[in-house]
Amino acid sequence: MAFVKNTPPTSARLATQNTSDGLPILLEKLHHSLAETRRWAARDLLAYSSSTGALIERLKIEPDRSVREIILTSLTRLGGTVAVKGLVECLRSEDACMRNEAIAAMKALPVEVSPIMDSLLIDEDADVRIMAVNILESLMHPDVEKWLIHVIELDLVINVCGTAVDLLGEVGTKDCLTALLSLKKRFSEEPYIQFATDLAIKRISKG
Amino acid sequence: MKHILIVDDAATVRMYHRSILESAGYLVDEAINGVEALEKALNKSYDLYLVDVNMPILDGYSFVRELRGHADIPQAPAMMISTEAKMSDQIKAYQVGANLYIIKPTRPDILLNHVRLLLGESSI
Amino acid sequence: MTKPIITDDDFLKFQEYFYRKTGIQFEYSKRYFVDKRLVERITTTATDNFRNYFAMLRFQASGAELQALVNSMTINETYFFREEYQFRCLVNSILPEITARRNSSDPIRIWVIPSSSGEEPYSIAMCLLERWIGIHKWDVEIISSDIDTKILAQAAAGLYSDRSVKHVPKPYLQKYFQNTPRGFQLNDDLRNAVEFTRINLMDAAEVRPYRNFDVIFCRNLLIYFDDISRKQAVETFYDALRPGGFICLGHSESMSRISSLYKIRKFPEAIVYQKPGDGL
Numbered sequence A: 001m002a003f004v005k006n007t008p009p010t011s012a013r014l015a016t017q018n019t020s021d022g023l024p025i026l027l028e029k030l031h032h033s034l035a036e037t038r039r040w041a042a043r044d045l046l047a048y049s050s051s052t053g054a055l056i057e058r059l060k061i062e063p064d065r066s067v068r069e070i071i072l073t074s075l076t077r078l079g080g081t082v083a084v085k086g087l088v089e090c091l092r093s094e095d096a097c098m099r100n101e102a103i104a105a106m107k108a109l110p111v112e113v114s115p116i117m118d119s120l121l122i123d124e125d126a127d128v129r130i131m132a133v134n135i136l137e138s139l140m141h142p143d144v145e146k147w148l149i150h151v152i153e154l155d156l157v158i159n160v161c162g163t164a165v166d167l168l169g170e171v172g173t174k175d176c177l178t179a180l181l182s183l184k185k186r187f188s189e190e191p192y193i194q195f196a197t198d199l200a201i202k203r204i205s206k207g
Numbered sequence B: 001m002k003h004i005l006i007v008d009d010a011a012t013v014r015m016y017h018r019s020i021l022e023s024a025g026y027l028v029d030e031a032i033n034g035v036e037a038l039e040k041a042l043n044k045s046y047d048l049y050l051v052d053v054n055m056p057i058l059d060g061y062s063f064v065r066e067l068r069g070h071a072d073i074p075q076a077p078a079m080m081i082s083t084e085a086k087m088s089d090q091i092k093a094y095q096v097g098a099n100l101y102i103i104k105p106t107r108p109d110i111l112l113n114h115v116r117l118l119l120g121e122s123s124i
Numbered sequence C: 001m002t003k004p005i006i007t008d009d010d011f012l013k014f015q016e017y018f019y020r021k022t023g024i025q026f027e028y029s030k031r032y033f034v035d036k037r038l039v040e041r042i043t044t045t046a047t048d049n050f051r052n053y054f055a056m057l058r059f060q061a062s063g064a065e066l067q068a069l070v071n072s073m074t075i076n077e078t079y080f081f082r083e084e085y086q087f088r089c090l091v092n093s094i095l096p097e098i099t100a101r102r103n104s105s106d107p108i109r110i111w112v113i114p115s116s117s118g119e120e121p122y123s124i125a126m127c128l129l130e131r132w133i134g135i136h137k138w139d140v141e142i143i144s145s146d147i148d149t150k151i152l153a154q155a156a157a158g159l160y161s162d163r164s165v166k167h168v169p170k171p172y173l174q175k176y177f178q179n180t181p182r183g184f185q186l187n188d189d190l191r192n193a194v195e196f197t198r199i200n201l202m203d204a205a206e207v208r209p210y211r212n213f214d215v216i217f218c219r220n221l222l223i224y225f226d227d228i229s230r231k232q233a234v235e236t237f238y239d240a241l242r243p244g245g246f247i248c249l250g251h252s253e254s255m256s257r258i259s260s261l262y263k264i265r266k267f268p269e270a271i272v273y274q275k276p277g278d279g280l
Helices: A023-028 A035-047 A049-061 A067-076 A081-090 A096-107 A110-123 A124-136 A146-153 A156-172 A174-186 A191-206 B011-023 B034-043 B058-068 B087-096 B108-118 C008-022 C027-046 C050-059 C064-073 C085-100 C119-133 C149-157 C170-176 C228-239
Strands: B003-005 B027-031 B048-052 B080-082 B098-101 C110-111 C140-146 C176-182 C183-186 C194-198 C213-218 C241-249 C265-266 C269-274
Touching: A023 A035, A023 A174, A035 A049, A035 A067, A035 C228, A035 C265, A049 A081, A049 B027, A067 A081, A067 A096, A067 C228, A081 A096, A081 A110, A096 A124, A096 B058, A096 C228, A110 A146, A124 A146, A146 A156, A146 A174, A146 C241, A156 A174, A156 A191, A156 B011, A156 C050, A174 A191, A191 B011, A191 B098, A191 C008, B003 B011, B011 B027, B011 B087, B011 B108, B027 B034, B034 B048, B034 B058, B034 C265, B034 C269, B048 B058, B048 B108, B058 B080, B058 B087, B080 B108, B087 B098, B087 C119, B098 B108, C008 C027, C008 C050, C008 C064, C027 C050, C027 C064, C050 C064, C085 C110, C085 C119, C085 C213, C085 C241, C110 C119, C119 C140, C119 C194, C140 C149, C149 C194, C170 C176, C213 C228, C228 C241
Parallel strands: B003 B027, B003 B048, B048 B080, B080 B098, C110 C140, C110 C213, C140 C194, C213 C241
Antiparallel strands: C176 C183, C241 C269, C265 C269
């Protein structure tokens, strides 16, 4: 046959994407039975900064990964405290997928996340504290090293400290050497902590 | 020689597990998340997967679920390793088809015991 | 100011970080290549030493330096039949699968983005004509897009240098090009096989009409985007594809740094990514 040009979209199965859908219609479409319609609604809601609340509420119940991912992209682009508050709630989800998606989104929202980092790092749930340290990995903030030092000095849970040590190996300065040595002593029976702190100390000392 | 794939987003943890496994004579590859692990598993036959739970892009449970359902990847035991100790996490691990669920941080002797058991290398 | 030194530990830090962000692993044997470029970036950014540079790189909100670094670490050359194994995959594996399950005579639609100066979409057109038996039975539409209108004009004009056609098999060179004093001129038939369009992939309104593609080639573009833009781009491609449609990334690129939405398909020639479809 041949090379052709300018053929119109041929699938009749597509739900129509009306580019002039207003906010109320888009919010309705966010709950449509077809995932494709929900995806387009989540994309188009990017034009409405007031939609973050609705996007978060849908995120929590959305079963389709493709829709969740687009909701998260829109939330990340929109930002704001409502979005981040909702993402923090997702950190506590029973669903590992949801938790990790929330971490990734929060990593991309340094402005909103920085003010709440202090409280996340002392959350009563050790898993939330681990996730907070994870988020620090890409946070632009002058206090990152200070936060990490606090964690390894004060946190009682070994895995929270372990996560902090990993990051200190990458971003730590000579300021954290004392704290690292104390941690080594505190968990002297733990092979992983010995390994990780030795590595971090080596890297910091040579830098 | 047996081939083990370590799936974990933390470089230090991968290094730690690698050093333990290599000193016991295993060949080790690494993947930083579930998608990379699937890509590697499509290119090479592994005898065992060591899988972290919390990873970006594709978490450990989702990876094991995909692994178990994948027609083109030869099946092998999967050991999940997590910081989380809830019973619901353990149950979930077995539901998606993992063979074992252990808590971090691991100790070399215990890890190697589990590995040998899953690879059928124990003397029992 | 003394020239910055990159220590072994600096290299390891860079290596781990770069691998995490891009999936590209620089082995120790690439020290000379890497060190030279790191020193260049340290000097350009006036950060004085690796530690300061690395801190800036990691925490810069805009991600501009990471992109500049990626640019300098990756070889950015386009020519005909670059990464040809993917075209073989298209002809031998992807298209047979698509046409086997196709229950209409709608054209096969292929989107190549970025078009750059056109070598890639034209290479695909040539491969389809010369190597795909299905070309006699199926209509094919090739759309190729770029954000840069100058390069699009260059692509449409179809005039190429020796360097560009270096890997074109001799018979194709004779059949599809005219060797003129100004360079190798692609003939009209082949130039007309591709439709060039201007598009900003990040603009939701502009990408909206791009739908129903069977295959998307997006090679060596996403690597230059920041994390959120890369994610947005592959999500855009998701709805630009038909269910069961395929996407090919560059040989050193992987969905593992971007998204888990796509099914990973290993064909003899290549690993490609597929949108889940009805019955898949």
